Amino acid sequence: MSAPQTVVIDDGVIAQIGAVDSHESSAVQVDGTGKFLVPGLIDSHVHISTPMALDALASYGVTTAVNLACYNYTFCSALMSLEGTADMITASRPAIGTDSAHARLPLGDNPPGSTLSPGDNTSAWVETWAFPPESSASFLKVTAEPDGPNQELLNGVVAATHAKGYYAVMHASYLSAYEQAIVARPEGIQHIPADGIMPTRIARQIAAQDQFVTPTMAIFRVGANSQLLRQLLGQNYTWPVMQANLHALIAAGVTILAGTDSADLRAANVTMPYGFNLHCELEFLVEAGMRPIDALRAATALPAKLQNMYDRGVVHVGKRADLVLLNANPLVNISNTRDIARVWVAGVAYADVSHDVKQRCSQLNLIARDFW
Incomplete structure (x- = not known):
């Protein structure tokens, strides 16, 4: 934190920082004496299906959402064009295996050809499904799981994405999926292994390859408290194992981004607590050994830089x-x-700001959709 300064905002950007002699008479002045100004927070793994989710994020100071799957680019583009609420960038349609666990989940339509099977042309898949002309996606999402795409397919979609000038991230919540991510070399890995203690060599290899990890501890904390979500996740895990694996990544020097995997489970009429989840994610990062300043960077400067959002993430x-x-x-x-x-x-000042300072992150759970 720097010494007290004046920050001038003009036309949506930071126009001046430092001693300011005068202000235009029309300017709105806010006295920040004794307070602390930080960049708007970025949730680097979230699922947005309604404007209310963006509003909930903004109310908690989460000004950018990185949407980790888009099944309808027209719909995603509409959410991305909203003003007066949290901004959003989106991943592509996820590359998932035809007979995989993710293909069986009610996450979105999977028309013929939209999933991956052995022998598929991965370059054609990326061209047709991830980045067609109408795509609003900034990056590829591909899912590695025990019954998901094989290593050849994973390698192929990542390479084809890079050839088109986009970056890629890989869903990986198993140790075997982390091994696949090391070989396929996406820029980012989403989630953290839930099926056992991560060998040190895996964490060190990820660090050596400059891959970032968005561990999404928040969803695993919710899963530990919610039988419904635990069933949907389909994995047996314990919270201490998740904490140990996160600590291993931090100790190895892996770049960590803060993300929550918050989603709206409308079929069950429940949702995860958008916004509040990210503040808990920062607490979980610190509990696992990260310094507070590094946790804050994991939700501001680092995700902006690594996800090509160069216009935000810092107070400059x-x-x-x-x-x-x-x-x-x-x-x-x-x-x-x-x-x-x-x-x-x-x-633009967001009016409906949350003042939720008493909830305990250890009790993180699903909430009713009518809460919105």
């Missing part, structure tokens, strides 16, 4: 004015990110 002149004014210093206690005074999205 010329950057998008996604900002959160806190009542307490998050570098002293990371839970202070929840103590929000004000939120700005692209320079």
Whole structure:
């Protein structure tokens, strides 16, 4: 944190930082004395299906959502065009195996040809399903799982994505899937192994290859507390194993991004607590050995840089004015990110700011959809 300064916002961007002699008479002035200004937070793994989810994120100072699957590019583009709420970028239609667990989940339509089978032309799949002319996707998502695409298919879709100038991330919540991600070399790995303790060599190899990991501890914490979600996840795991695996990644020097895997489970009329989840994710990162400043960077500067959102993530002149004014210093206690005074999205004050500072992250659970 720097010494007290004045930050001037003009036309949605940070126009000036430092001593400012005068302000235009029309300017709105906010006294931030004793408070702490941080960049708007970025949830690097979330599933957005309604504008209300974006509103919930914004209310908690999460000004950017990275949507990790898009089954309808027209619909995703509409969500991305909304103003006055959290901004959004999206992944492609996920590359999943034809007979895989993800293909059987009610996540979206899978028309003929949209899933991967051995022998498929991966370049054609990427061209047709991930990045067709109408695609609003910024990157590829591919899912590695025991009954998912084989190594040849994983390698192929990642290579074809790189050939088109996009980056790739891989869903991997098994140790075997982490091994596949090391071979396929996507830029990012989503989730953390839930089926056993991660060998140190895996964490070190990921670090050596400069792959980032978005562990999404929040969804596993919800799963530990919710039988419904645990059944949907379809994996047996314990919270201490998840913490140990995250600690191994941090100790190995792997770049960590903060993401939650928050989703709207409308079939069960429940949802995950968008926004609040990300603050818990930061607490889980610190509990696993990360310094508060590094946890904060995992939700601001690092995801902006690594996911090509160069216009945000830092409080610098010329950057998008996604900002959160806190009542307490998050570098002293990371839970202070929840103590929000004000939120700005692209320079516009968000009115309905959350003041939820008492919930315990250890009790993170699903909530009713009518909560919105």
